[in-house]
Amino acid sequence: MRLKDKIKTIPYLGKISSLAKKNSIKVWLVGGALRDMFIKRNGEITDFDFCVDHNTFSLAFKFGKLTKSRMIVLDSEQKSYRVIIKRKDKFYTYDFTRMRGKDLRSDLLSRDFTVNTLALSLNDMPGIKMIDLLGARRDLISKCIKVVDEPVLKDDPLRILRAFSLSCLYGFRIEKRTERLLVKYKKLLSKVSKERINEEIFKILSAKHAYPAVKKMSELFIIDEVIPYITAQRGVHQGAYHHLDVWGHSLDALLRLEALANRRLSKIREIRDYLYKNAAGKHRLIDVIKLAVILHDAGKPFARKIVNKKTIFHTHEKIGADLIDEVYKKLKLSVKEKEILKKLIFWHLRPGYLADQHYPSKRAVYRFFRDTADYGPAVVILSLADWRATRGPLTDVKKRKRHERIMLNLIKKYFEDRKRKPVPKLVDGFDIMKRFKLEPSPLVGKILKKIKEEQALGKIKNKHQAYKFAQMIIMKAYRKT
Structure with a gap:
């Protein structure tokens, strides 16, 4: 399926476009969804990110109301909102975030890697006009992870690990200049929350081939910063x-x-x-x-x-x-x-x-x-x-x-x-204590453990044999004391 045809299959995209036009709001679909569509990644895409020039809350709220879904506030200061829609036993996530900077280019320059900077204007729909201001298509075709700009690593050092998770999940290489910048700012990883580090480390480990990324992290001494x-x-x-x-x-x-x-x-x-x-x-x-x-x-x-x-x-x-x-x-x-x-x-x-x-x-x-x-x-x-x-x-x-x-x-x-069916228990602790007039003690647990082992090995097959074996253990225990 062609990219344009794939985009047309995104649920509710037309409704968001109509809401944006009706309320004079500029909206762009950005990031991971377009990246995955461009490289024809297997599996249905269910997470969508939108860049909004103003009235972000209003757009997200109206979209939630239109689809009879709940709107969640992700970050009121950054004006980031989420609408989750259940459709045919699947959950679709729509994140709306206020544009960072004065225009789309400024927003894209604040993102992590060029492969995540494709954008699609919803205001131009039903036409499909892909926007590529930072060479996203070039880097996707060449399978290259390239940092957008040096300051983005200082703004959020977790992006250092994200370079490796993207690398192993997609089989991409990390550009040499980007590698040098990852090393330069690796000490800033200590400022990232443990929960976010955990999430990114397990993204790497969950890849079918995590080894190349872990090896590269080792060569750059970045893994030492996050795993003791x-x-x-x-x-x-x-x-x-x-x-x-x-x-x-x-x-x-x-x-x-x-x-x-x-x-x-x-x-x-x-x-x-x-x-x-x-x-x-x-x-x-x-x-x-x-x-x-x-x-x-x-x-x-x-x-x-x-x-x-x-x-x-x-x-x-x-x-x-x-x-x-x-x-x-x-x-x-x-x-x-x-x-x-x-x-x-x-x-x-x-x-x-x-x-x-x-x-x-x-x-x-x-x-x-x-x-x-x-x-x-x-x-x-x-x-x-x-x-x-x-x-x-x-x-x-x-x-x-x-x-x-x-x-x-x-x-x-x-x-x-x-x-196989579990082997039925021949005796329990109460049976042993009653039969041999024992008080609750570690000895009773030891007897049961040994009976279970002999039963599993086929050496004890009935209650009589179990009691006989228990008696032998008790006699040995009393001889020692």
Whole structure:
């Protein structure tokens, strides 16, 4: 479909045009909607931004009344208003903002990047007249992110991160001069609210290919300004099992994770549904796993020791999990996201220990999924990415292949077990206390936990066997005391 024909399909555009003409108000459709239409981005566009020369409130209010929709005040000082319309089970957002400056050119010069400066005059409708004052079409065709003007980065430093989110979402490159300006003003990111930083970081992580943007942010040392413990990972040597320093390895692991998620794992419906569900609020589990991969070895700089001329990082997974508290504050994560990150980092070495067994026992596998629960597959996937990014001279290729085979089997088992009916509970805490005349205590919980494990492994099949096993545990406990 041609651009002009696409524009004509925008719901209610004609009504806004009529209202503007009737009330002698100049209105332009600007920004993202026109950008996405120009590059023929997949998916329906539902967000529209309008630049209004005066009487912005009046226009937005009348449009809301005409469409029987509610008008929301976004910013009374900046004269910015929103109308949300539900149409055929979809929500369409119309934002009306007072023109910044004396004319359209002044307004466009106050925007972030040239690719967002296309404009369409609604006063000229039904004719479709595209306005391009700053070379938007040229930069869209050449897939180039170019800052409109240097002051816009000082006015809103979040635009530094937005350059990268646009870059990875659209597959665009950042112009060299713009790169230099992003570096020049990177320290101003500390003045941006944590909530806005969070939103932009997750826009980057939600891209199918976030790695190029994260890598470029790393090269420009911009990622260090927004995610804690990146700087500490740089230059930390890991020994002969690794071919990269700690931060280089974490970056490479992100690349490996995206290759897994976008290719092999995406072909399996259960895994695809698991990864792309919302983990906590609006962020998907795959996006949280990407952040976990970036930070999975954050504890290494604080755990590093040289023993017998060998570099070791004993307990780095525990230290790394504890560091997430600071990440939680800095990125304004949800409590659920913090919990997921802590679990993924704390358990990320455990799948490797299972792979060391060649053929992990049923008991070891049971305990792994018991401890990691719903995040077992996420831990396994992180481990896969971690091992794929470990390619030093002492790396055993056969061991890595064995690890991969066992990891894929673990994921398969998790989803197979989910399809089975839950094993019915044979006894509960009251049964145990009544049978053995016990008071409520940690021992009762320990008995139930062990019975559940033996039942899952097929060693206990009825109530009689459960009581017999419980009696054995109680006798051992009393012998110790």
